[in-house]
Amino acid sequence: MARHLLLAATLATTLAACASPPKDLDLSLRHASAQGRYLVQIEPPAAPLAIHQMHAWQIRLSSPDGAPVRNARIAVDGGMPQHGHGLPTRPQVTREVAAGTYLMEGMKFSMTGWWEIKLAIQAADGPDTAVFNTVVDTSGVKR
Numbered sequence: 001m002a003r004h005l006l007l008a009a010t011l012a013t014t015l016a017a018c019a020s021p022p023k024d025l026d027l028s029l030r031h032a033s034a035q036g037r038y039l040v041q042i043e044p045p046a047a048p049l050a051i052h053q054m055h056a057w058q059i060r061l062s063s064p065d066g067a068p069v070r071n072a073r074i075a076v077d078g079g080m081p082q083h084g085h086g087l088p089t090r091p092q093v094t095r096e097v098a099a100g101t102y103l104m105e106g107m108k109f110s111m112t113g114w115w116e117i118k119l120a121i122q123a124a125d126g127p128d129t130a131v132f133n134t135v136v137d138t139s140g141v142k143r
Contacts, residue, residue, distance in 0.1 A: 021082070021113070021114035021133075021135050022114075025114065025133050025135070026133055027133055027134065028132075029041055029042050029043065029044075029132065030042075030060075031132075032130075033121060033128035034128055034129045034131075035126075035128045035129075036128075037063075037064075037121075037123075037125045037126055037128040038062065038064070038069060038121060038125070038128055038130070039061075039062045039064060039066070040059065040061055040119065040121070040130040041059070041060040042059055042060075042104075042117065042119075042132050043057060043058040043059075043060070044057050044134075045057065049109065049136070051109055051110065051112065051136065052108065052110060053108065054089070054106065054107070054108050055107050055108070056103055056104060056105045056106075056107065057091075057103075057107055058101055058102065058103060058104070059074060059093065059101070059102040059103075059104055059119065060100060060101050060102075061074070061101075061102065061121065061123070062100055067100075068098075068099040068101070069100050069123050069124070069125070070096065070100060071096070071123070071124070072096075072100075072121055072122065073093075073121075073122040073123070074093040074102055074104075074119050074120065074122075075093075075119070075120040075122075076090075076091040076093060076104060076117065076118070076119060076120075077118040077120070078115060078116045078117045078118045079115070080111075080114060080115055080116075081114060081116055082113065083111075083113065087107075087108070087115075088108055088109070088110040089106050089107065089108045090106060091104050091105065091106040091107045091108075092104070092106055109136045111136075112136050112137050112138060113135070113136060114133065114134075115135070115136060116131055116132070116133055116134075117131070117132045117133075117134065118130075118131050119131070119132075
């Protein structure tokens with residue numbers, strides 16, 4: 001009997017971790033960084049993103065008044081909050097392609113669900129962070 005209760009509790013915990021994303025999840029692609037030093041925008045590729053497919057995104061970084069932020073260093077992290085694991089790859093910002101626009105390569109999603117993309121920004125106005133939520137379903141990334 002105790003074994004069945006343990007199995008039921010384990011199953012309930014597993015199913016809760018796989019729950020749908022929160023209904024009020026912010027899926028905006030542009031917002032201020034955590035400390036308000038920068039405006040950050042992420043842009044997924046135009047084509048629908050399939051699971052297990054490598055892709056590149058762009059990151060636009062500007063000051064609060066809209067001026068492009070040049071020569072920033074941006075580290076990328078993230079994962080699935082409901083599953084407790086990180087990204088399946090190690091995406092990197094490889095270069096600044098235009099004033100304040102950076103190329104993030106090596107992004108891949110390994111399953112459907114809610115993903116976080118976390119950016120650690122180092123630039124002239126000081127360090128800051130930004131977190132973006134995205135939901136991947138069978139048709140790709142929801143925008």
